[in-house]
Amino acid sequence: MPKEQAEFEAGMQAHVERGEKGVKTSWDEVNLPMVRHWVQAMDDNNPVYTDAEFAAGTRHGGLVAPPTMLQAWTMKGVKDQAPGSSTTDPMADVFDALTEAGYPAVVATNCEQTYLRYVKPGEKLHHTYRLESISGEKKTGLGIGYFITQLMEYFTEDEEKVAEMRFTILRYKPAQREPKRPPRARPGMTRDTEFFWQGLHEDNKLLIQRCLSCGQLRHPPAPMCPHCQSLQHDTVEASGKATLYSHVTMHHPPLPAFEYPNTIALVELEEGTRLLAGLIDIDRDELEIGMPLQLEIVRCDDELSVPMFRRAS
């Protein structure tokens, strides 16, 4: 791990260990109008939230607020945090440091709520929050980043703890995603050439046409052998060993199916025939005519596989 990153991680861990807390209060006590709005929006018909008479006859002993509504009471709302909330966010410097270190993107991943008891209309809540843990650097589908868990503890006005919540977010470096590309153009085929494409796609084989009469290998395929005029032919599977014979690097026209610059090779197969092919993981500055290459058949989509080559090890 680079020194800078080690220092950055240590700084975040120190923050966790300091356990500095913030507080957020609520504008209003737990109240029936907000509850009613919530249960209607959620289509939650549980009568213990809105039917006082019913609720009184249950284990709840009276109206309660939906427990999953916990966060709503202390949310910031359209404008300002309720009075009494921390004016500076104790975690701001951690988030700033993450942005600066190249992890600007955020996504919530987990929410764990534990209810010590249901809260009732008339109770006024506030919650504390602090950084509970920061993971090491993780590779995720979205990109490399850190999982950050905050612990929120919810209290009534007389400091009775009623619930806690762990809320985990991923702060990440967005992975350089391949833009979604349309599929490559379908190859035109005739009865003379379809075996080549079928061999690649269905059998994962690079096939070379062979004259059954004189044994000459030929590519591109043709119905007749130019050497002996035989119409009889079969195929042999290429070993996959090849050398670079020539190459070009396409810049224009930019077709949406390809990434540019797009280097295309003319390779000479070990068997002696040549073939146009794509290249994998070879920088165009490293291209050297004659360099040894190894076949890799690449499945482009459900219909098409193409021959590509990488540097032979």
Added chain:
Amino acid sequence: MSATSSGNGFANQAAIVGIGATEFSKASGRSELQLAAECVIDALTDAGIDPAEVDGISTFKSDNNPESEVHRIIGGRNLKFFSRVDYGGGAACAVVMQAAMAIATGVCEVVVVYRAFNERSQYRYGTGESHKTASHNYDGATRAWGGVHGLVSPASNVAMSATRYMYEYGASSEDFGRYCVLARKYAANNPKAWFYQKPITLEDHQTSRWIVEPLRLLDCCQESDGGVALVITSAERARKLRQTPALIRAASQGSCDDQHMMTSYYRENIAHLPEMKLVADQLWEMSGLQPGDMQYATIYDHFSPYVFQQLEALGYCGLGQARDFIREGQLELDGSLPTNTHGGQLGEAYIHGVNGIAEAVRQIRGSSCNQVKKVENAVVTAGTGVPTSGLILGQI
């Protein structure tokens, strides 16, 4: 030189007696058929021949204007010969060969050749459009070899050969650039050229963007709208017409050595043009002339590296030596082979090589903007990388 068996039956029998053209632009603003009709009438007027006399037409397979329709709207009466030649710009000299053979054999008397298109404003060969849908025929199956990898443009097809040419003979992008600078110098002095008064420097060339490495933007011909026509009749009649005739001393076609359309990648050496060598051998034999007998050349320049390989195929220098030939200034007006004095397809316009034939005619007439002192004979080539053709024109 291996003996070639081309007859000389039509050598010196016919001549180009009229040349005509529209303006060269990026957007003609009119139909391709109108461009064809305009340039044909221009050429007939130049020749002093009545449109009603046109009884033969020879054009490119890739031209969108039907011979019978062009003949009908120019006021033709009896069309007795109509012929088309395939392989894109490779047809350029072959259409003249068809005309000369038709006249020499007495099939017809006045043949018009035309090539007219809106290749810039309506469709562009450089966009790779034709690769978007799969045609399950020979052409589609052949395009597929490169198409699935994105090798879709004429420039990319030529670039594959150019990379190997550079590897085999040590030619550089700067070497290619020297030709491009020269073509633009000629164009800068040709009022009909798109790049009139717009010369470039070698530095401009070297800093122009990549199209397909190793080809830069300034290595590539233009994409143009326009039309060019030629009028061909018998040498006998040519003598009586108003213009100095350009006698067709020789014409030939060539396809050989594991030839493919734009992708002859499977022959032993892809850094030379054996089909152009086959064309040249026939030209020299048919005309009884030699490379040194030419005072002017139109060398088909769709992409600069093929100018080099053509000079070698024609016999002006050995394989890989064209870069020295060009650096020495041999293609300049005071060099041994002034070439593409109209500005070529890089500088004047891309009309599939027919504008280059017209320039060779002007050089023989003595009417070029960049006139060579005295042109007895001129060699003209057609598109390369494809089955191709060539011409030798001369004074009667």
Added chain:
Amino acid sequence: MSKQEFSNIYFDQVAVGDTLPQLEIEITPTLIVSTAIASRDYQDVHHDRVRAQELGSPDIFMNILTSNGLVGRYVTDWAGPEAILVSVNIRLGAPNYPGDTMVMSAEVTAKREEQGRYLVDLAVAGKNKLGVHVSGTVIVDLPNSAA
């Protein structure tokens, strides 16, 4: 609304491996917006389609508090008004966009008596056409009929 409409599930009626009836929830713009506002979450991506699209989403999408609330509702719809939610732990996945349908399902994974409470663990999932929107574990305290 009469009390008789609400029945309760009792602890001794539940066995590990039981599955809850599925619940299909149509994801409408109204659901997304009204639940976001009810949870006092005014982030623009939950009510402003233009802004959501500027930020790279195809449309507005459901906020987390609502996903959490729907998981709780799904469990208490089944368990009845006597049930007490002890914890709701969720993991978030594919977004809920308008026009989709979230299908919720759950399975009883454990049950136990703990300090006089009768606890049932449920593995809950809500899937939409993009994949799993939400998955997690809910612990619910059920009345015991024997008590």
